[in-house]
Amino acid sequence: MPKINVTTASGKTKTITAHTGASMMDALSALGLVEGTCGGAASCGTCHVYFADKSIAGARTEDEGYMLEGLEEFVDIRAGSRLSCQIKITEAHDGINIEIAPDA
Numbered sequence: 001m002p003k004i005n006v007t008t009a010s011g012k013t014k015t016i017t018a019h020t021g022a023s024m025m026d027a028l029s030a031l032g033l034v035e036g037t038c039g040g041a042a043s044c045g046t047c048h049v050y051f052a053d054k055s056i057a058g059a060r061t062e063d064e065g066y067m068l069e070g071l072e073e074f075v076d077i078r079a080g081s082r083l084s085c086q087i088k089i090t091e092a093h094d095g096i097n098i099e100i101a102p103d104a
């Protein structure tokens with residue numbers, strides 16, 4: 001099971017262990033690290049995370065791209081910005097560093 005290093009919006013760090021195939025948002029919300037208000041429909045932005053290494057972040061879905069564009073006036077959108085609900089955890093995520101974005 002991949003271990004993911006997470007920095008919270010308040011700057012605390014923790015390492016979580018996640019199940020391969022699960023949604024990253026589900027893994028983070030189970031620990032109270034993101035809200036995931038829309039349940040994974042890419043329509044709320046409350047699961048926004050920053051990947052430290054944008055090459056690991058992967059490509060945004062079309063809906064995700066529109067959602068992040070809409071958030072741009074409220075929060076910092078970076079090259080490594082992703083909606084964690086749109087990411088399935090794989091072994092490639094083992095050891096990565098992500099940061100929880102501030103609330104929009």
Ligand code: FES
Nearest residue numbers: 036038042045085
């Ligand atoms: S859970 Fe709403 S955008 Fe990801």
